[in-house]
Amino acid sequence: MAKLAWLPSAIVFMLVLAFVIQLSYAGGEGSLRLEECSKACDYRCSATQHTKPCLLFCNKCCAKCLCVPSGTYGHKEECPCYNNWKTKKGGPKCP
Template sequence: MAMALHHLFVVSAVFLLFVGGVSSEAEENNSRFSNIASATPAKPTYAPNPSPAPAPAPAPLLPPVDIKECPSLCEGRCLLHSRPNHCKRVCKTCCERCRCVPPGTAGNKKMCGKCYTDMTTHGNKLKCP
């Protein structure tokens, strides 16, 4: 019986040492993780924003044309228009006042400047084709 008590005592002592060792390791692990969890993560750093791209240069204005050239320039401008006679008449008026006809059959009005782009009819519609 004394031998059984001795074995029981040794087994219980080993068990207590084992459980105590595991719990102390668990406490160490918990304390390590609690430090990590409580620490605030570092804020990411970003590269500075690049400066905005410069504004594109305005379209170069065309040189003034001689009034004698207006009919031939307007002929080319109104070549594909649905109402070519009307387009030529209006184009000649704009050419004589603004001394400019934009290249191509449509668009490019800004190349002639504000005179050409802002001219309106009596009904406040844009005049120049």
């Protein structure tokens, strides 16, 4: 039994490592290069009926923030710059 005493520590270490790796791919600010914005925005805007305006603003936001939240909707907390950029009227600028 003493031979397996390290097992709980190893499991905790692996879980923490997996969590850290997940965060690094979550799409935080600066996680994209400018040339990757187009592909990320294509996916982000793929589920909307308003594709052209979505792509226009998504690419604008990505060029400024170098990030696009994961998924086709929501998850804006992954990219504070993207989330906090507002229109003159105070609404969200980035889709």
